[in-house]
Amino acid sequence: MTDPRRDMISPAVAAERVATGLAARRNREKRFQLYGRIAIGIALAFLVTLFVSIFSKGIPGFFQHYVTLEVTLDREKLDPTGDFSVQSLYDGDARGVIRAALYEATGASGRSGRKAAGKLISQGAEQRLRKAVLADPSILDTTQTMTFAVDDDVDSFLRGFIKRETPEKDRRINDKAIGYIDTLVEKGLISFKFSDYLVFGSASRNAEMAGIFGALIGSILTLAVCLVLSFPIGVATAVYLEEFAPKNRITEIIEININNLAAVPSVVFGILGLAIFIGVFGMPRSIPLIGGVVLALMTLPTIIISSRAAIRAVPPSIRDAALGVGASRVQTMLHHVVPLAMPGMLTGTIIGMAQALGETAPLLMIGMVAFIVDVPGSVTDPGTVLPVQIFMWADFAERMFILKTSAAIMVLLAFLIVMNAAAIFIRKKLERRW
Amino acid sequence: MNSFSLAIAVLLISSGYFFLGTRALTANRAAGARLHSLPHYYGLFAGLMAALPALALLTVLAIGDDIVFNQLALGFVPDAVKAGETYKEVIVLAQISNVVNGINFGEQPDWVYEAAEAWAGWQATSTTLKTITALALSLLGGLFAYRMLNPSFRSRNAVERILMTVLAASSAIAILTTVGIVFSVIFESLRFFALVPVSEFLFGLTWNPQFEGAERAGSGQMGLATYGSVPLFAGTLLISVVALSVSVPVGLFSAIYLSEYASPRVRAVVKPLMELLAGVPTVVYGFFAALTVAPFIRSTGMSLGLDVASESALAAGLVMGIMIIPFVSSLSDDVINAVPQALRDAAYGLGSTRSETVRQVVLPAALPGIVAAILLAVSRAVGETMIVVMAAGLAANLSLNPLDAVTTVTSQIVTILVGDQEFESAKTLSAFALALTLIVITLGLNFIALQVVKKYREQYD
Numbered sequence: 001m002t003d004p005r006r007d008m009i010s011p012a013v014a015a016e017r018v019a020t021g022l023a024a025r026r027n028r029e030k031r032f033q034l035y036g037r038i039a040i041g042i043a044l045a046f047l048v049t050l051f052v053s054i055f056s057k058g059i060p061g062f063f064q065h066y067v068t069l070e071v072t073l074d075r076e077k078l079d080p081t082g083d084f085s086v087q088s089l090y091d092g093d094a095r096g097v098i099r100a101a102l103y104e105a106t107g108a109s110g111r112s113g114r115k116a117a118g119k120l121i122s123q124g125a126e127q128r129l130r131k132a133v134l135a136d137p138s139i140l141d142t143t144q145t146m147t148f149a150v151d152d153d154v155d156s157f158l159r160g161f162i163k164r165e166t167p168e169k170d171r172r173i174n175d176k177a178i179g180y181i182d183t184l185v186e187k188g189l190i191s192f193k194f195s196d197y198l199v200f201g202s203a204s205r206n207a208e209m210a211g212i213f214g215a216l217i218g219s220i221l222t223l224a225v226c227l228v229l230s231f232p233i234g235v236a237t238a239v240y241l242e243e244f245a246p247k248n249r250i251t252e253i254i255e256i257n258i259n260n261l262a263a264v265p266s267v268v269f270g271i272l273g274l275a276i277f278i279g280v281f282g283m284p285r286s287i288p289l290i291g292g293v294v295l296a297l298m299t300l301p302t303i304i305i306s307s308r309a310a311i312r313a314v315p316p317s318i319r320d321a322a323l324g325v326g327a328s329r330v331q332t333m334l335h336h337v338v339p340l341a342m343p344g345m346l347t348g349t350i351i352g353m354a355q356a357l358g359e360t361a362p363l364l365m366i367g368m369v370a371f372i373v374d375v376p377g378s379v380t381d382p383g384t385v386l387p388v389q390i391f392m393w394a395d396f397a398e399r400m401f402i403l404k405t406s407a408a409i410m411v412l413l414a415f416l417i418v419m420n421a422a423a424i425f426i427r428k429k430l431e432r433r434w
Numbered sequence: 435m436n437s438f439s440l441a442i443a444v445l446l447i448s449s450g451y452f453f454l455g456t457r458a459l460t461a462n463r464a465a466g467a468r469l470h471s472l473p474h475y476y477g478l479f480a481g482l483m484a485a486l487p488a489l490a491l492l493t494v495l496a497i498g499d500d501i502v503f504n505q506l507a508l509g510f511v512p513d514a515v516k517a518g519e520t521y522k523e524v525i526v527l528a529q530i531s532n533v534v535n536g537i538n539f540g541e542q543p544d545w546v547y548e549a550a551e552a553w554a555g556w557q558a559t560s561t562t563l564k565t566i567t568a569l570a571l572s573l574l575g576g577l578f579a580y581r582m583l584n585p586s587f588r589s590r591n592a593v594e595r596i597l598m599t600v601l602a603a604s605s606a607i608a609i610l611t612t613v614g615i616v617f618s619v620i621f622e623s624l625r626f627f628a629l630v631p632v633s634e635f636l637f638g639l640t641w642n643p644q645f646e647g648a649e650r651a652g653s654g655q656m657g658l659a660t661y662g663s664v665p666l667f668a669g670t671l672l673i674s675v676v677a678l679s680v681s682v683p684v685g686l687f688s689a690i691y692l693s694e695y696a697s698p699r700v701r702a703v704v705k706p707l708m709e710l711l712a713g714v715p716t717v718v719y720g721f722f723a724a725l726t727v728a729p730f731i732r733s734t735g736m737s738l739g740l741d742v743a744s745e746s747a748l749a750a751g752l753v754m755g756i757m758i759i760p761f762v763s764s765l766s767d768d769v770i771n772a773v774p775q776a777l778r779d780a781a782y783g784l785g786s787t788r789s790e791t792v793r794q795v796v797l798p799a800a801l802p803g804i805v806a807a808i809l810l811a812v813s814r815a816v817g818e819t820m821i822v823v824m825a826a827g828l829a830a831n832l833s834l835n836p837l838d839a840v841t842t843v844t845s846q847i848v849t850i851l852v853g854d855q856e857f858e859s860a861k862t863l864s865a866f867a868l869a870l871t872l873i874v875i876t877l878g879l880n881f882i883a884l885q886v887v888k889k890y891r892e893q894y895d
Contacts, residue, residue, distance in 0.1 A: 018785070025787055032789035036691025039684045043708050043763075046756045050714065053726045236604035244598060245605070258608045263810075263880040264873060265817025267844050268615060271869050274851060275618030282500040282527075297611045304608070330594040358715025361819035361844070364852050387717040394721045394824060402725065409718050416713055 054406050054413075061407030064195040064208060064400075065155045066147045067121065067184055069101040071129070075140045078133055089133065094126040098148065105189060106180035116176040120184075122149040124197065124209040149197060150190070152207035152400040154181060158190065161399045198407055202373050203389070207400035210393070212408050214375045218288055218368070218383035219357060225292020225379055226299060226356050231349050233296070234303030235338070238345070241304075242311040243333050262301035269298045270365025278366060285367030286382040294362050299352035306348025310341035315434045343430035350423040354416050360387040386412050437496040440565060444488045444572045451576035452481035455583055462585050471590035479589045482596050484576030488568045495567075499560045503553055510549035619873065622866035629860040630661045635867060638662015641830035641841075643850065643861040661864050663871070665830040669747065669840030673822060674815040676751025676836050677758055682808055684755075685762025692763070693770045694792055705764075712760035720824030723753035728825055735837060743839035745827030751836065754821050758811050765810060769803025770796060806883040813879035817872065819844040843868050 009017075077097055081088035099118050102108070108117035125148035133140060149155075153172045156162045162171050164178065173181075184190050201211020237258075245251040273294035277283050283290055314337050322332040338345075363369070368384050369392060376383030384392075386408065393405040456477030463469050469476075507530050508523065515526075529542060533550035534557075583589065627635070640660045688708065692701050728749035735742030742748075773796050781791040797804070827839040828849060850865040 025790070029787045029789045032792070033691070033695055036687045036695060039687030040691055040704055040708075042684050043688055043711070043756075043759050044704070046759070047707060047711055049726075050711075050718075050722055050756070053722060054718065233604045233607055236601045237608065240598075240601035240605045244601065254605050254608055257612050259884070260877055260880065261608060261611060263813060263876055264615065265819065265844065265876055267817070267819045267847055268619075268869055268873055271847070271851070271866065272611070272615050272618050275622065275866075276614050279618075280501070281497050282504055297607075300608065300611070328590065328594060330597060354713065358713075358717070360715070360717040361823075361848060364848055367852075369852055387715055390721065391717050391820070391824070394717075394724065405721060409721065412715060413718070416715070420713055 054409050057403050058406030058410040060159070061403030061405070062195055062198060062410075063192055064197070065150045065158050066191050066193055067102075067105075067150050068145060068147045068189045068191065069098070069105055070143055071097060071101040071146045072143045073097065073129075073133065073140050078129075078140065084134070084137060086134075089130045092130075094129045098125050098129060105187065106183050108176075108180055113176055113180075116174055117180050119173075120151055120154050120177060120180060122151050122208045123206055124149060124201075124204075147191070147193075149195075149208045152398055155208055156399045157181060158185075158192075159399075195407075198404060202375055203371055203384070203392075204373070207396070207398045207404065210401065210404055212386060212389060212411060214372065215384050215386045215389035215408075216411070217375050218291075219385040219387075221288040221376060221379050221383065222291040222295065222363075222385050223353060223357055225289055226295040227349070227353060229293060229296035230299050230303055230352065234300050234349070234352075235307050235345055237300070237304050238307030238311060239333060239338065242308050243337065244329070258301050258304055261297075262305065266298055266359055267361040267365065269294050270362030272297070273362060273366040284380075284382070286370045286372065286384070287380050288368075288376060288383050288385075289379040290366050291363050291368050291385065292379065294366060295356040295359060298359065298362065299356050302352040302355065303345070303349050306351070307341070307345040310344025310348070311337060313344065313434070314340045340432065343426050343432075347423045347427045347431070350419050350426070354419040354423075357419070358387055358412065358416060360391055363388050364391070386415075436561070437492055437564065440492055440568050441489060444485055444492070444568060447488075447569070447572045448481040448485035448576060451484045451580060452477040455480035455580060458580075459583065459585065467585040469585045470588050471593075475589040475593050476583045476587070478593045479587075479596075480576055480579040480583065482593065483579035484572045486596070486600075487575050488572035491571055492564065492568045495560070495564050499556075499564075503556055503560075506556065507549045507553055510545050510552065512545055515543075515545075615873070619866050619870045622863050623870045626860060626863035626867045629863065635661050635663055635864075637664065639664050639832060641665045641846070643846075643864055659860065661860065661867075663843075663868065665832040666841060666843045666846055666868065667871075668832055668834070669826070669830070670816055670842040670844075672747050672834060672836060672840055673751040673754060673826060673842060674812055676748055677754035677815045678808070678811060680752055680755025681758040681762050681811060685759045685811075686766050686804065688759070689763040689766035689770060690792055690797075693767050694788060694796070705767075708760045708763060710760075711756060712764075714757070716757065716818065716820040717824070719753050719757050720820040720822075723749050723821055723825035727753055740837060742837045743827070745825060745829075745839045746837050747826065747840045748836040750822050750826040753825065754815055754818055757818070757821065758814055761814060762807055762811050765807035766800070766804050769800045769807065772803065773799045802886045802889060806886040809879050809883035809886070813876045813883070816879070817844065817876050819848060823848050843872050847872070 074097060075082075078092040078094060079088050080092050098121060099114070102117050102121060103114060106117045106120075108114050128148060129146070132144075132146065150158070153162065154177070157164075157173055157178065158181070162173065168175050181190075197209050197211045199211060200213050201209055202214035204210040241251065241255065245254075273290055277290045277293065278285055318336050318340065319332050322336050323329070327335065363385055368388050370382060370384070371392075372382050372384055374381070390405055390408050390412065393401050393408065452474075454477070456473050459469060459473040459476040463473060504527055507527060510530075511526055526546075529546050530549045530553060533542060533546055534553045638660060640662050641664075642660045688704075692705060696704065724745075728745060731746060731749050731752075732742045732744055735746075777795050777799060778791055781795045786794070822842045822845040826842055826845055828841050828845065829839045830841050830846075831838055833840060847865045847868050850861060
């Protein structure tokens with residue numbers, strides 16, 4: 001008989017063998033940990049790059065250059081008919097009045113000089129002037145100090161995007177205009193202020209006049225439609241599936257369906273909206289109502305899935321207690337289960353709404369990409385939404401639009417962060433754990 | 435009255451019935467009658483009976499009237515116009531509805547004005563009809579229910595039955611959505627495949643949709659348009675591969691680090707930060723890709739002497755990869771955490787280091803779940819739209835070089851369907867065929883992923 005212990009190694013030998021490999025193994029361990037740290041570092045670096053690149057452009061986008069002028073508000077010129085009708089004001093020569101003030105301030109003379117000086121100011125200035133006169137007719141025939149936005153090319157020059165050193169034929173403003181800008185700067189008439197156009201302006205091809213107000217209202221209307229439809233339907237579906245649905249084939253099909261809908265790319269929901277609501281039902285394009293319905297269908301799976309989880313988290317003892325004191329199943333659900341599951345349902349709904357707020361592709365398909373200047377007053381007025389506005393602005397090459405796009409993105413992100421913070425707050429503070 | 439104010443009126447009527455019903459039964463109870471249910475259930479029953487049928491009718495009428503009007507209006511179109519080459523129902527209807535709404539572009543033929551006048555008449559009739567039927571149905575429904583009320587009526591049971599029907603109907607909406615998606619895509623796709631053979635669509639190597647000469651089947655003219663979708667799928671694949679080669683290693687390693695190594699404090703900070711990446715809207719990523727990443731890659735490539743397209747697949751793929759990182763990491767985190775602690779303890783007990791445990795025990799055990807997570811990430815990448823629309827360009831090149839410009843299925847769908855389109859042309863219809871294949875692919879990937887997860891779950895239960 002051979003010694004059974006012959007193939008075994010002594011503890012000392014074993015310790016020695018382990019020790020020889022130990023350094024390499026420890027190195028490998030360190031390297032592996034390093035990979036993990038690098039991966040997290042890369043992910044966070046991407047996050048920082050993204051935010052820095054948006055914020056570095058977006059923060060200046062909240063401001064723009066304005067010029068302060070002494071405007072002589074000649075009644076004859078501004079209100080030729082003399083009846084203060086909008087028509088009369090539009091017939092009047094607001095542009096001439098502003099230009100006269102501008103020539104005065106810059107000292108521009110001659111045909112080419114006046115042409116160059118006239119281009120310094122935004123086209124929106126006339127509108128501002130008319131509004132000011134309409135709001136307070138007593139300022140007519142007086143000289144007022146008024147502030148107008150400068151043209152976006154002038155703004156780009158003042159920000160240094162258009163360089164003085166560039167040959168005249170290659171830049172968008174000529175030497176004469178630069179001379180006038182210098183005069184204005186010397187006189188201290190140029191100011192760099194918070195851009196009221198960005199917040200209160202609507203879609204415009206002129207970068208300096210473009211604003212997000214219309215899109216913001218459109219987003220709010222669309223989201224309101226989405227919430228009104230998806231929250232009740234989502235909660236009702238979740239309640240039905242969790243509490244009442246018989247376990248049969250149909251219920252199973254509904255469940256599979258909801259999971260599949262959650263995986264369908266959002267652009268497909270746009271096709272649904274286009275083909276069914278616009279194609280079959282003949283509803284108009286570009287309206288927040290359809291946008292809201294499409295987004296509601298898209299967010300339903302999110303709301304249903306999180307609401308079901310919230311309902312499942314309510315302990316059965318609560319139901320048993322309610323049923324035990326004689327409540328019906330519906331009463332148990334309405335009086336106990338739904339109120340207790342409500343924070344979880346709300347969290348899911350807010351997260352779904354945040355998704356809907358950032359969604360672009362399906363809304364492009366149903367025509368919310370149209371160029372609409374008017375602010376939508378109801379859900380059936382044509383409108384656009386914030387992400388689509390960002391998409392449209394991103395196509396414009398002007399430097400100022402890039403800044404304004406980034407500023408609009410910051411507004412959108414701010415809304416999303418507030419909504420997600422609200423969801424976290426509700427989850428942390430109101431949700432009960434059993 | 436318009437539909438909205440009608441709905442308000444119906445709700446007012448039904449709340450009136452609610453108060454009447456509740457008060458009547460409260461009075462009954464006060465008089466000593468034994469009620470089957472609490473008084474407000476009687477009121478609710480009357481109110482619901484006044485509201486629900488009327489609101490349902492109102493919805494159907496509001497959606498249905500335009501469809502009926504369209505059909506009626508087409509009756510005004512002279513046969514000579516219908517026989518014309520350029521006849522399009524959509525355009526004719528738009529002409530008529532423009533006149534109805536007072537938007538007039540130039541002189542229209544007489545029959546358009548006739549149709550518009552008739553249309554305005556129908557609208558008036560329909561509004562009157564809607565007002566009368568909705569209000570009558572509401573009043574009568576409520577009255578009928580109110581007459582049924584007596585102390586022995588089982589109103590709670592009745593209300594609960596109604597409520598249950600409403601709940602079941604809500605859950606049917608999910609099915610209706612799916613049916614809607616399937617119908618909207620399938621019908622148009624079938625029409626597309628009647629114009630362009632399936633084999634050309636699936637295996638053709640050139641994608642060049644054009645409006646001119648698109649109606650080849652009708653005119654017998656072989657147009658310039660070709661609908662071979664291979665370049666689009668190749669482009670989608672290329673961008674997805676780039677995206678996954680960023681997101682899978684980064685996502686997976688971060689998940690491993692966060693679940694196996696990181697202290698709870700680090701985890702509590704890093705995990706929400708990474709999830710922030712998932713909350714950023716895709717249009718923001720698209721802007722970032724087009725304005726920051728693409729020029730950066732292009733200038734870097736140029737300085738290395740490489741020929742980089744300004745809308746390279748690399749830029750779009752890279753940014754899409756960033757977007758998917760949290761998706762991969764949180765799904766992998768879940769499956770890694772689901773690996774039983776006993777397996778780890780056993781490996782530690784045998785003297786393995788942490789990394790050896792992860793590599794030889796945890797990862798193999800979590801592999802099916804990780805594969806499923808990656809499949810879901812692929813399905814996300816394939817369906818992603820805004821990034822590729824903004825950063826990937828429209829040139830349908832058949833190329834596997836990530837520095838070239840390629841286009842994808844989703845970006846073609848968007849470009850074809852955004853704005854005004856002729857509904858009948860092969861170009862428009864091709865978008866529906868693309869959408870159909872897109873749905874099949876994403877749902878297929880999802881199905882496989884769920885199957886893998888299901889199988890994996892059974893192991894440790």
